[in-house]
Structures are given as C-alpha cells and as structure tokens.
Amino acid sequence: MEFLRPATGFSSRRIKIVTVTALIVLAALVGALQGVVYARPAVDVDSAEVLYERDAGRKPGLRAVFFGTSTILLTDGMSSIMTDGFFSRPSWLRLMMSIKPDPEEINFALRKAPSKIDAIFVAHAHHDHAMDSGLVAQKTDAIVYGSESTLNIARGQSTPEHQLRVLKVGQTVLIGHFRVTAFETPHSPDAISPGFITHPVQFPAKLGEFRAAENHSFFVEHPLGKVLIVPSANYSVNAFEGLQADIVILGIGTLGRQSNVFTETYWNEVVTKTGAKLVLPVHWDDFTQSLRAPLVPLPLFADNMNVAMEWLGPLAKRDGVAIRFLPSLREVTLPAGN
Ligand SMILES: [Zn+2]
Structure with missing residues (x-):
C-alpha cells in the first residue's frame, strides 16, 4: 500500500x-x-423621514402598526382592522421551491398586534398578501374579507367558513367606528400569476398557485381620520372620483421599474385627487426577509426604490404633501383628520 x-x-x-x-x-x-x-438600492429608510408621534400634528388620530409589505393594523383602541396579515415572508430559495405559512413568524409578529382583530382586508391572492390571512384570522378571531381566490387560500388552512366573506367591489363594511369601502384597482404592471384560485390551496404550495385574482384598495373612514390604502402600485383613471382622504398608504412595489409618466399619473389619481397631505409608502421592503430583522428595500433585480422616491419627492413637494415612512412593528399615532 x-x-x-x-x-x-x-x-x-x-x-x-x-x-x-x-x-x-x-x-x-x-x-x-x-x-x-442581492444588491439593494442605497435607501436608508431609518434615516428617511419616519413618522413619529411628534409628527402627529394637531391631535392624535388612529393608531397604526406596519408589518412590512402592505400589512398594516389600524386601531382606535376598541376596534382593530388589518390589511393582508402577511408575516411568514418565505425566502427567495423557498419561493423557488414551495411555501407555507410559518406559525412561529406569525406568532412573533402578532405580539405587536391586539389579541383580537375584527377584520382582515386582503388586497389580492398573491402569497405576499394572502398566504397567512386564514391562519391569522384563526389566531385573532378576525373575519377575512377578500376575493373568492383569497378565501380559497384561507380554506386551505381550514379557516371556518363563518370567518370568511367575499369582498364585493363598492361594498362598505362597518366595524365599530370604522367604515371600510372596497375598490377594485389594477395590480401593479406585469404581475406574476394572473388568474383565479378555484379550489382550496393545499400547503406547501408552489408560488405559481397564488393567482392574483381581483385586486382591492380600501378606503377607511373613521371619526379620527380618512385613510386610503392602495396596496398595489397601479391606478385606473377616476377610480377614487370625489373621494377625500387625509392620509394615503401608498403601495410603491415595483414603481421603480415604471416610467416617470406612470408614477406621476398614479400619484395624481391616488394622492392629488383625494387631497391627502400625508403619504405613507408601503410594499417597498424585501418580503423574503424575516420581520425579526429591520426591513430592507427589495433587491435591484426586483425593484429600485431609489427611482420611485426620486419621482415621488418632487410630486409631493408640488402638492405640499409629506412623505413619511412607518417604522416596522411599532405602534405609531397617525395625525387626526380635519
Ligand atoms: Zn401581487
């Protein structure tokens, strides 16, 4: 040897x-x-203008907690509503394989929310909006309002039927002092997986099974203020005709890939026409990163947040609108409406 x-x-x-x-x-x-x-735009959101209580202005309004993407909780202390309820945030690698709700991530995030949530309004049936809604509803006794496709995701998590409601366009839902009206607005351009989900989703599921279906925006009216929530960055002309908002929660996801003309029209339709004087950008963060770490912008292969903010800044200045970022997982008091 x-x-x-x-x-x-x-x-x-x-x-x-x-x-x-x-x-x-x-x-x-x-x-x-x-x-x-994984290069990301050099946007330091922590040093950007962040909405703190001292910005709240004249008198305190609704309280809000931002959980990344377009998951936002609004509460007046008696009633609480949430959009989407997405917390699992599976990694890019998992997105290429198969995904399912992560109860530990959901439980971690829900520590920052009231134990009872009255309603969850889901924008559309993509995973980064709708994947966790059913499970979150079961943990918080909430009712899920969304498209039939969204409800089929919740059914795949054995959510009881009495906690599911199909959201019709133009429908207004009353929850305590909240009045929430659903609008149908288009998904941001070039959406993956259009179409509908016709059967309860079996988990783990492929990303392509989360078909967008109808996309909703929500107008929230409350004695403490009027908030327009547009989760997906797109518009239809005059969709919000005649509507007056104090605050717009503005989806800016993939806005960095659109033209300045698109961005300006989006802003005009959603912010200028509603007269809102405060804009809170959402859906800018990398939704594959756990909420246990600070939010970071989407990598450049997916979006370029810098471009979006370069277009939006002058429009905000033109209209006398403040753009503020919501801190993540921390309750802030929004300014009250007029
Ligand atoms: Zn989507």
Whole structure:
C-alpha cells in the first residue's frame, strides 16, 4: 500500500495549498455573485423621514402598526382592522421551491398586534398578501374579507367558513367606528400569476398557485381620520372620483421599474385627487426577509426604490404633501383628520 502515499511531503502540502486557494476563490466568487444578485438600492429608510408621534400634528388620530409589505393594523383602541396579515415572508430559495405559512413568524409578529382583530382586508391572492390571512384570522378571531381566490387560500388552512366573506367591489363594511369601502384597482404592471384560485390551496404550495385574482384598495373612514390604502402600485383613471382622504398608504412595489409618466399619473389619481397631505409608502421592503430583522428595500433585480422616491419627492413637494415612512412593528399615532 506504499504507493498510495503521496511521494513527498512537499507534494502533499502543495495539494493542500491548491485546494484551500481554490476554495477561497470559489467562496469569493459565490460572495461576489450574491452581492450582484442581492444588491439593494442605497435607501436608508431609518434615516428617511419616519413618522413619529411628534409628527402627529394637531391631535392624535388612529393608531397604526406596519408589518412590512402592505400589512398594516389600524386601531382606535376598541376596534382593530388589518390589511393582508402577511408575516411568514418565505425566502427567495423557498419561493423557488414551495411555501407555507410559518406559525412561529406569525406568532412573533402578532405580539405587536391586539389579541383580537375584527377584520382582515386582503388586497389580492398573491402569497405576499394572502398566504397567512386564514391562519391569522384563526389566531385573532378576525373575519377575512377578500376575493373568492383569497378565501380559497384561507380554506386551505381550514379557516371556518363563518370567518370568511367575499369582498364585493363598492361594498362598505362597518366595524365599530370604522367604515371600510372596497375598490377594485389594477395590480401593479406585469404581475406574476394572473388568474383565479378555484379550489382550496393545499400547503406547501408552489408560488405559481397564488393567482392574483381581483385586486382591492380600501378606503377607511373613521371619526379620527380618512385613510386610503392602495396596496398595489397601479391606478385606473377616476377610480377614487370625489373621494377625500387625509392620509394615503401608498403601495410603491415595483414603481421603480415604471416610467416617470406612470408614477406621476398614479400619484395624481391616488394622492392629488383625494387631497391627502400625508403619504405613507408601503410594499417597498424585501418580503423574503424575516420581520425579526429591520426591513430592507427589495433587491435591484426586483425593484429600485431609489427611482420611485426620486419621482415621488418632487410630486409631493408640488402638492405640499409629506412623505413619511412607518417604522416596522411599532405602534405609531397617525395625525387626526380635519
Ligand atoms: Zn401581487
């Protein structure tokens, strides 16, 4: 067996050096590739203008908690409503394989919400809006309002039928002092997986099974203020005709990939026409990162938030509108309406 030994100690060392060098080069290449693929726009949201209580102005209004994407809780202390209820945020790798709600991530996020939520209004049936809604409803006794496709996702989580309501366009839902009206507005351009979900979704599910179906925006009226929530960055002309809002919660996801003309028309339709003087951007964060870490913008292969903010800034200035970011997982008091 003598011949199996390396001929000399020098050769053995050389093989080791070559192997280690190759591994270092490989690691560097993988790191560089990851850096390129996951490069993010240099937006430091923490240093951006963040809505704090001192900004609340004249008198305190509704209280809000932002959970990333377009999941927002609004409460007056007696009644609480939420949009979407998406907390699991599966990684890019999982999105390429299959996904399911993550009860631990949901429980972690729900610690920042009241134990009882009255209603969850779901924008559309993509995973980053609708995947967790049924489970969240079961944990908070909420009723899920959404398209039939959205409800089929919740049915896949054995959510009882009495907690599911099909949301009709133009329908107004009364919850305590909240009046919530559903509008149908288009999904942001080039949406993945259009179509409808016709059967309860079996989990784990492929990303492509989350078919968008109808997309909703929500107008929330309350004695403490009027808030228009537009989760998906797109418009139809005059969709909000005659509507007056104090605050717009503005979806800006993939807005960085649209033209300045698109962005300006979106702003005009949603902000200028409603007369809102405060805009809170949402759906800018990388929805594959856990809520346990600070929110970061979507990587450049998905969006470029810098471009969106460069277009939106001058429009806000033109209209005398303040753009503020909501801190994540922290309750803030919104300014009261006029
Ligand atoms: Zn979507």
